[in-house]
Amino acid sequence: MTVTFDDILAAQKRIAGQVDRTPVRYSRRLSQLTGAEVWVKFDNLHFTGSFKERGALNRLLQLTSDERKRGVVAASAGNHAQALAYHGARLGVPVTIVMPEGTPFVKADGTRAHGATVVIKGLDFTGSTEEAHRLRDTEGYVFVSAFDDEGIIAGQGVCGIEFMEDAPDLDVLIVPIGGGGLIAGTAIAAKAMKPSIRIFGVEAAMYPSYTARREGRPPVCSGQTIAEGIAIKAVGEIPFALVDPLIEDVLVVGEADFETGVSYLATLEKTVAEGAGAGGLAALLAYPDKFRGMKVGIELTGGNIDARMLAVVLNRELVREKKMIVYRILGDDRPGMLSKMSAVIGGAGGNIIDVVHNRLALDVPAKGAEFDIMVETRGAAHAEEIRHGLEEAGYALRMG
Known part of the structure; x- marks a missing residue:
């Protein structure tokens, strides 16, 4: 299986006019803070609050008429769920979402509000995926992976096209890694448009599944991370094979830096980021010497954070400072x-x-x-x- 730049260009044409083109802006405040020249892509400004819309819509538009009638099922902590639910409702495709226990209320409620059936099952993403596969087998739904799917990856790659068109002088792109769909599509597109661009991934220290896979050891993943959007125990087979040759390094980041990233985006950039969405800034804070003086693009992947958790994070940062x-x-x-x-x-x-x-x-x-x-x-x-x-x-x- 493969995804090419031509596939991503086709996805861009397929979803045009149905998904917002989010802005890429230079941040003077974050640049002063980190010592790098920082450009932010605000994918938290999508209608459903995250980057997932591009891939979800591209995949839904590739369903056959029979598959559309049967409907789709997916396992998701929330952002893939909301994107599928929203565009599924637009296209008349029934959507069932399996979410792990402990999924933020804002994501579960947002998914239901878009008309999807929500099933809470599994202690984590792995458990939810098992239930989604069971529903696929018993109910006849089409399973749509949040990341391990060529149509999803091609759609997410449109992010890379937009980034490079809006900020062509970038030296580096930093992209959070969960299952790997976003970084795979983004890296393929960005490298096709600018071969010299350097790609870095970001993982939560509690869920370093990509790093473990790269080093050939079993992943040790557990705990309640604020970056639940990238709390994946096993990176996808398809995205890993596609992107591993394109990534320069994967940066493992602790909880405190994710929290500080959320806080700084709120207080300095005046925008709301969920934990995973702040991953790029968290990496800059954790590894400042690696990027000092460079033109760095960070992908703010989403802003779906519970109001209570946002308040907790902001107050914790006041304590930290x-x-x-x-x-x-x-x-x-x-x-x-x-x-x-x-x-x-x-x-x-x-x-x-x-x-x-x-x-x-x-x-x-x-x-x-x-x-x-x-x-x-x-x-x-x-x-x-x-x-x-x-x-x-x-x-x-x-x-x-």
Whole structure:
């Protein structure tokens, strides 16, 4: 099996006018932050919120009339699901989606809203795929893989065409890897248009399946990653065979960098990214020396993140930057104690957000109390200034 640049050009013509052409923009803020010249492709601006629409529509348009009547089934954590559901409804193709337990509500609800039947089955993508195969065999549906399918890969390759047309001077493309469909199609197109372009993949440290496959060892994949869109235990056979010769390196990135990427895209770029969608920026943050001074394109693959999780990530970043910090103070349990602490913190310019009294900890004197005071600061230096102020006032800080 193979996918050629001609296949991708045919897919581009096939889906034209039915899928948004998303913008590629130079980011001054991210460039200043990383030391590279950063260009972002905003695939979170697709109607269903992710890059998956190109491949899903291309594959659906290649179904025979009989296959359209039978309908399709797929396993997906959400983005492939929503893309199939939306375009399936447009084309009159019944769509059934199997999602793993723990799929973000925003993705499951979005899929149902587009008219698909949603089945929650399996602890992870592998379990959901097994159920989708069972439904294919028992119900007669056409199984449409999220990545291990030539039609899907060709459709995703349109991303590479758009990227190179809009930013032809790029030195590097960084693309998140789950099953490999996006990076395979994108790399084939980009290399055809500019052979010197360097392609890098990004994987979550909890799910380094591509890296393991490349090194010839069994993948060790487990855990709840914020980058659930690329939490795949086994890269697809077709995309791996197509893209492995084209990739220069695969960068394995930890959770903290994915979280920081989501936060920076929200606060600096004013756009919403899901965990996997922030993978390109996360790689730049994790490996700054590798790309410094280069013209780098990052594929923001999607923005389907639960509002609650986005709030958690943004608050965690404030903690990471010490713009929100907890001072734990041991003091006497008597009137006016908290007022005096507050005066010290307020006098230093800190904003108290929350206070918790702990009187039952056995390492606290019976006539004493432990105060957890959550304070908003301007950053690490300001937080340290407040700490010194409290210590100079005679308060014993247990931790912070």
